[in-house]
Amino acid sequence: xxxxxxxxxxxxxDTLNSALDLRCFPSQVVxxxxxxxxxxxxxxxxxxxxxxxxxxxxxxxLIESSINSVRLSFTIKKPKEIEKLxxxxxERFISLRADKFAVIRRKPVEGYDFGFLVTDKHIEQMHKxxxxxxxxxxxxxxxxxx
Numbered sequence: 827x828x829x830x831x832x833x834x835x836x837x838x839x840d841t842l843n844s845a846l847d848l849r850c851f852p853s854q855v856v857x858x859x860x861x862x863x864x865x866x867x868x869x870x871x872x873x874x875x876x877x878x879x880x881x882x883x884x885x886x887x888l889i890e891s892s893i894n895s896v897r898l899s900f901t902i903k904k905p906k907e908i909e910k911l912x913x914x915x916x917e918r919f920i921s922l923r924a925d926k927f928a929v930i931r932r933k934p935v936e937g938y939d940f941g942f943l944v945t946d947k948h949i950e951q952m953h954k955x956x957x958x959x960x961x962x963x964x965x966x967x968x969x970x971x972x
Contacts, residue, residue: 834881835962841877841889842898842958848946851894862895862945887965888938895945898961899938902968940968 853859855868863872874891887900917939934941942961949957 830881834879834885835965837879838887838889838965839958839962841879842896842961843954845874845877845889845891845896846944846949846954846957848894848896848944848949850946860894862897862943863892864890864895864897865943888935895943897935898942898944899935899940900965901937901939902965940964 850860851863851872853861853866853868854872861868863869867873872893874893876891877889878886879889880886882903884905885901885903887898890897890899917934942964944957
């Protein structure tokens, strides 16, 4: 089990390493305004391939990329009703404190438990490896907490 988890996390790490090559790219629709293209989806030519990495039907990771941002969403395994409740409570705890964590989204993508939004501004402020490690540590801690 630990071996499959490490392989799953390695695939996510490698994919994020290539997806987080972001650059500053302002909106093509609204002049002098910067928006994460993965969120607004106003220019389809700036969106890159969406990739879903699944360890099982209940445990998966969705990586949506664009030229200036990456949205990382993941769901964790929760086979019992109490684990679903714990996941919901933990999700709510994190979302209420999302302003303290620069890359965590307040509301996850439909069908996923947690989400991160990384823009090129985050890459400029933090190292890419730190952001990747933050997301992987968050995945592991969520799994352990529940």
